[in-house]
Amino acid sequence: xxxxxxxxxxxxxxxxxxxxxxxxxxxxxxxxxxxxxxxxxxxxxxxxxxxxxxxxxxxxxxxxxxxxxxxxxxxxxxxxxxxxxxxxxxxxxxxxxxxxxxxxxxxxxxxxxxxxxxxxxxxxxxxxxxxxxxxxxxxxxxxxxxxxxxxxxxxxxxxxxxxxxxxxxxxxxxxxxxxxxxxx
Amino acid sequence: xxxxxxxxxxxxxxxxxxxxxxxxxxxxxxxxxxxxxxxxxxxxxxxxxxxxxxxxxxxxxxxxxxxxxxxxxxxxxxxxxxxxxxxxxxxxxxxxxxxxxxxxxxxxxxxxxxxxxxxxxxxxxxxxxxxxxxxxxxxxxxxxxxxxxxxxxxxxxxxxxxxxxxxxxxxxxxxxxxxxxxxxxxxxxxxxxxxxxxxxxxxxxxxxxxxxxxxxxxxxxxxxxxxxxxxxxxxxxxxxxxxxxxxxxxxxxxxxxxxxxxxxxxxxxxxxxxxxxxxxxxxxxxxxxxxxxxxxxxxxxxxxxxxxxxxxxxxxxxxxxxxxxxxxxxxxxxxxxxxxxxxxxxxxxxxxxxxxxxxxxxxxxxxxxxxxxxxxxxxxxxxxxxxxxxxxxxxxxxxxxxxxxxxxxxxxxxxxxxxxxxxxxxxxxxxxxxxxxxxxxxxxxxxxxxxxxxxxxxxxxxxxxxxxxxxxxxxxxxxxxxxxxxxxxxxxxxxxxxxxxxxxxxxxxxxxxxxxxxxxxxxxxxxxxxxxxxxxxxxxxxxxxxxxxxxxxxxxxxxxxxxxxxxxxxxxxxxxxxxxxxxxxxxxxxxxxxxxxxxxxxxxxxxxxxxxxxxxxx
Numbered sequence: 001x002x003x004x005x006x007x008x009x010x011x012x013x014x015x016x017x018x019x020x021x022x023x024x025x026x027x028x029x030x031x032x033x034x035x036x037x038x039x040x041x042x043x044x045x046x047x048x049x050x051x052x053x054x055x056x057x058x059x060x061x062x063x064x065x066x067x068x069x070x071x072x073x074x075x076x077x078x079x080x081x082x083x084x085x086x087x088x089x090x091x092x093x094x095x096x097x098x099x100x101x102x103x104x105x106x107x108x109x110x111x112x113x114x115x116x117x118x119x120x121x122x123x124x125x126x127x128x129x130x131x132x133x134x135x136x137x138x139x140x141x142x143x144x145x146x147x148x149x150x151x152x153x154x155x156x157x158x159x160x161x162x163x164x165x166x167x168x169x170x171x172x173x174x175x176x177x178x179x180x181x182x183x184x
Numbered sequence: 185x186x187x188x189x190x191x192x193x194x195x196x197x198x199x200x201x202x203x204x205x206x207x208x209x210x211x212x213x214x215x216x217x218x219x220x221x222x223x224x225x226x227x228x229x230x231x232x233x234x235x236x237x238x239x240x241x242x243x244x245x246x247x248x249x250x251x252x253x254x255x256x257x258x259x260x261x262x263x264x265x266x267x268x269x270x271x272x273x274x275x276x277x278x279x280x281x282x283x284x285x286x287x288x289x290x291x292x293x294x295x296x297x298x299x300x301x302x303x304x305x306x307x308x309x310x311x312x313x314x315x316x317x318x319x320x321x322x323x324x325x326x327x328x329x330x331x332x333x334x335x336x337x338x339x340x341x342x343x344x345x346x347x348x349x350x351x352x353x354x355x356x357x358x359x360x361x362x363x364x365x366x367x368x369x370x371x372x373x374x375x376x377x378x379x380x381x382x383x384x385x386x387x388x389x390x391x392x393x394x395x396x397x398x399x400x401x402x403x404x405x406x407x408x409x410x411x412x413x414x415x416x417x418x419x420x421x422x423x424x425x426x427x428x429x430x431x432x433x434x435x436x437x438x439x440x441x442x443x444x445x446x447x448x449x450x451x452x453x454x455x456x457x458x459x460x461x462x463x464x465x466x467x468x469x470x471x472x473x474x475x476x477x478x479x480x481x482x483x484x485x486x487x488x489x490x491x492x493x494x495x496x497x498x499x500x501x502x503x504x505x506x507x508x509x510x511x512x513x514x515x516x517x518x519x520x521x522x523x524x525x526x527x528x529x530x531x532x533x534x535x536x537x538x539x540x541x542x543x544x545x546x547x548x549x550x551x552x553x554x555x556x557x558x559x560x561x562x563x564x565x566x567x568x569x570x571x572x573x574x575x576x577x578x579x580x581x582x583x584x585x586x587x588x589x590x591x592x593x594x595x596x597x598x599x600x601x602x603x604x605x606x607x608x609x610x611x612x613x614x615x616x617x618x619x620x621x622x623x624x625x626x627x628x629x630x631x632x633x634x635x636x637x638x639x640x641x642x643x644x645x646x647x648x649x650x651x652x653x654x655x656x657x658x659x660x661x662x663x664x665x666x667x668x669x670x671x672x673x674x675x676x677x678x679x680x681x682x683x684x685x686x687x688x689x690x691x692x693x694x695x696x697x698x699x700x701x702x703x704x705x706x707x708x709x710x711x712x713x714x715x716x717x718x719x720x721x722x723x724x725x726x727x728x729x730x731x732x733x734x735x736x737x738x739x740x741x742x743x744x745x746x747x748x749x750x751x752x753x754x755x756x757x758x759x760x761x762x763x764x765x766x767x768x769x770x771x772x773x774x775x776x777x778x779x780x781x782x783x784x785x786x787x788x789x790x791x792x793x794x795x796x797x798x799x800x801x802x
Binding site: 079080081082084085086088089090091092093094095096097099100102121122123124125 | 328332333334402653654658765768771774775776
C-alpha cells in the first residue's frame, strides 16, 4: 500500500472517531404533531414509598441533552415565547432564576420539559398544546444549559443581547445537587 | 434662627391644642391642616387644601393619610429633642416573606395589616398589651397570579371608610370586609390574570366610590381605572387608558390645556393599528381627591412594550395625568407627561394637592414628583404645567416646554434596535418610583425617597402572547454619578430646589412619613428605619429591622394617648426582588435589569415580614 493511500485511510479513521464523538451535532427528525405526547418528569427530591425508586430518565432525553442543535433552537424559542420576560437571561425576575443550582421541580431534562409542558402552580404557564413536543424538549435543553450543567462543547459561546451573563462556555460547572438527579 | 424657633414652638402649641381638642371630642372636620399650620407660618409656603386635609384625629385610615396625599401626621409628642428615647413597643409577624409595601392602618384602637400575596388582612387590638390578633381574613387569591406580577407580589395598602376595610388582591379582586367582625361584605372580580392583569394598588374611597386600577404594563394589558359602588361593590364606571373616547370616558367636559392632548379618539390614532388593545397604560399607583370639586387626580402607567419602535405615536393615554369627575368618571383634563415613553417612566406616582402662593392669593395646584425626574407643579383646575424642574441627575430628557407642555427627549439617549444605548439617566424605575413622598404643611417641603440610577438599554422584538410578558428590551442598571444609589430629598416646590439631601448607598424604595413633631421617617433596603430632622436633614435616630424596608411608615395616637410610629419591614418589590426572589445577579438583566444595581443586597438583608411599632417610654 502506497503511503498516500495509508495517509488517507488514517484521515478517514480519524474522521470516523471524531464523528462518533459528535452526539452534540446529531440531527433527528422532528415531526411529532402538537400535543401528542408530553414528558412525564417526576421530582427526584420526593419520597418513593414502599421501596420503589425514581423513574428512569425519559428515553428522549439523550436526543436533546448536550445537543448543540437542540440548545440553539431552545435559545431562539426562549426569547420568542417570552420566557426571557420572566426568567431574564437566566437570572430570573417575575419567575425564578434558571442559572442557579436550585431546581424547584427537578433539574433533569425530562423534569424541566414536564415543567414547561404542564406549568407549575405558582405562576409558570402551561405550554402543552402551544408548542410541539420537539420545541418543549429544545427549550428544556436550553434551560438546563443555563445552569452550566451540559458539556461545554454543546452550548453557545455567545450570549443573546448586549449585557447578558457570561457566555455559557465560560460559566463554571456546578457540582450536581440532589435535584439534578444522579442518573445524568 | 430665633424666629424659626418661635414659630416651631407656636406650631407645637397649636398642634398640641388641636390634639387635645380631638382627644376630648369627635374630630372636627372644620379644622384643617391648612388652618392650623397656615396661621402660624403666615402662609408663605404651600399648604394642603382645607377640604382634603383635615386636622389629625390620631387615626391613619388611608395610605395617603388624607385626600391631599400628604402622608403627614399632626401628632407631635415625638420631636427631635426626645426621639433619642424612641423604643420598640411591640412587633407582629405577618407570616409573609415577600415585598411589603403597604402601610398599617389604624382606626379607633384597631390596627389593620394587608400582606403581599396571599393578601391576608389582619386586625390587631391596640387596646390590649402586645396588640393581640382580633381576627384575620384570608381571601385565597389564585396562586398563579404570582406569575404575572411584574415586580413582586406586593400590595400597596388597604383603606378604611364607614365601617369597612377595602383592599385588592393580586388576582384582580376588590374586597370589602366589615372592620369590626372581619366578615366579607362584598367582593368583585375586576382583573383577569389570563390577560396578565393583577391588582397591586391601594384603593381610594371617595364620593361613595371605591377606585381601583389594574397593573400589567409589562404584560400587554389595556389599562383602566374602575369605580365600584362603596355599598354594593357593583361597577359604577370604568375608564380605559387606551382606545376610543367613549371607552376613555372622554366627552364634552374634556378640556385638556395643551393642543397636543386634544383631538378625537387619540387613544386609537396615536398608536399603530390595534396596538392600543395591548398598549398598557395601567394604573397601579396613587389617586388624590379634591372634595371641594369632587375631582380625582391620578397618573397612568407606561405604554407597552418597552421597545418603543413597536408602537409609533404618542401612545395616548399612557404616561400622563388625568383629572376626572368622581361620580361619572368623565375626563376633565389630561396632560401627557411623557408622550411615546422610551424608558418605562410610568406616571403613577403620588399627586399631592397643595394651594400655593400665587400673585397675592393662592392657586389650587398639584405637586407631582414624577418618575421621569421632573418635579411638576400644575394648576389642578386646568392641567397647565406651571413648572417642571429636575430633582436629580438626568440626561434622558432635555426639558419640558411650558408653552406646548411637551417633554424633549435627548436624541443621544433614544434606544434603537440593534445598538446598545448606554448611560441613560434616570433608569427605568425613574428618579423616583411608586414609593410616595410626604408633604409637611409645617415646613411646606416635599420629602422624597428616591434613586440615583442609570441604565444601558437595548430594545428587542417583543412578541405578544397573552398571559406572558410583553417587554422587548434588555436593561442593565447601575448607580448614577456621585457614588450613591439613593437619596432623601427635601424639596421646596416654590423655590424649585432641594433644601437638603440625605444620601444613601442603596436605592430608596420606601415611602416617607412627615410629622408635626418636625421629623421625617423612612426605611432603607438593608433594613435601617431612620428619622431625620425635617428642617435640617440631620440623622437623629435609627433602628435596624430584620429585613429591608419598603413599607410605608405611619404615625397614630394609641388608646393610651401616646404617639406611635409603625412600619413593616419586608424586602422585595422590583428593587428587592433579588432578595425575596433569590435572583441571580450574574445575569445583569435579571429583574428587568434592577438586580445588577443591587448585587450587594443579598449580603445585607434577608426576606421578612415583621411589623415594628415604636413609642416614647412613659
